[in-house]
Structure formats: C-alpha cells, structure tokens
Amino acid sequence: MRNRFEIEYGSSIEDFLESVYLAGADIAGGDIEHHAKCIERSNRMIKLLDSSVELLRNKHKNGETYYWLLYYTFLSPQQMKNVEEIVEQLRPHIRDISFRTYYRRRQEAIEALSSILWGYTSKESMEILEKFVPETGSGT
Numbered sequence: 001m002r003n004r005f006e007i008e009y010g011s012s013i014e015d016f017l018e019s020v021y022l023a024g025a026d027i028a029g030g031d032i033e034h035h036a037k038c039i040e041r042s043n044r045m046i047k048l049l050d051s052s053v054e055l056l057r058n059k060h061k062n063g064e065t066y067y068w069l070l071y072y073t074f075l076s077p078q079q080m081k082n083v084e085e086i087v088e089q090l091r092p093h094i095r096d097i098s099f100r101t102y103y104r105r106r107q108e109a110i111e112a113l114s115s116i117l118w119g120y121t122s123k124e125s126m127e128i129l130e131k132f133v134p135e136t137g138s139g140t
Helices: 002-009 013-023 031-059 063-075 083-090 099-118 122-132
Strands: none
Touching: 031 063, 031 099, 063 083, 063 099, 083 099
C-alpha cells in the first residue's frame, strides 16, 4: 500500500500529509484520506508485531529459537519455497532440527507470540470462553 501510494502521489505518505496540512487543504472523505488511514493503520499493526516479536526474542526463555522459527516461516523478505528450505535456513540457529521438531516448535512460537499480542493463547481463550458460556448436552 505504501509503495502504491508513493508511485501514485510521488512522495511518502508522511511527507504528503505534512505538505497537505501545511497548505491548509482539507482531505476529509476522499481517496487520499482513505489511503492515508489504511497506511497509518498498517504501520501501527506492523510496529505492534515488530515490538511483540522483539519482546518474545529478548524475554522468553526460548526467544531466540522462536524468533528464527517465526522469521524464516513468516517474516523473512524472501519467501521460502517449502519446509525443507526453512529447516535448512534454521540449521545455523537451531542444532539438530528435524521436520517434527520444526512443526512442534513453530506451533510453540506462534502460541508464545499470540500470548504477547493478545495476552493469552487461543487455546486459553477457548478455555476462558467455556467457563463463561459452557456447552451443555441437554440443549437448554
């Protein structure tokens, strides 16, 4: 979205908005405002994710391992072709990693990151939901 905006309007969103505001123009309700809000929202989400990944990496007991698992699986600018390529990239960072270990540790990393982002894992949220809205077999 950011690149598209820069191509379409010839400047970064921040520079463009600053010049528009300095000129006193009102962009409320137009496509430019919509683009600007989308980019701003995306940037905030990316910053939240980046800071959550860094927190995981620096504070979790398996943070470094989880970081590399998440990086090569989801965050790397170069998309890996398959799991074999991901495991190969992980070998310098994680000794003796097998495919089974990769899948198990990847799930652990996702759950740990989820805990940071949302405060609890999705599994825990289902347990909490069950306490508030228990399923009953009687259909009542």
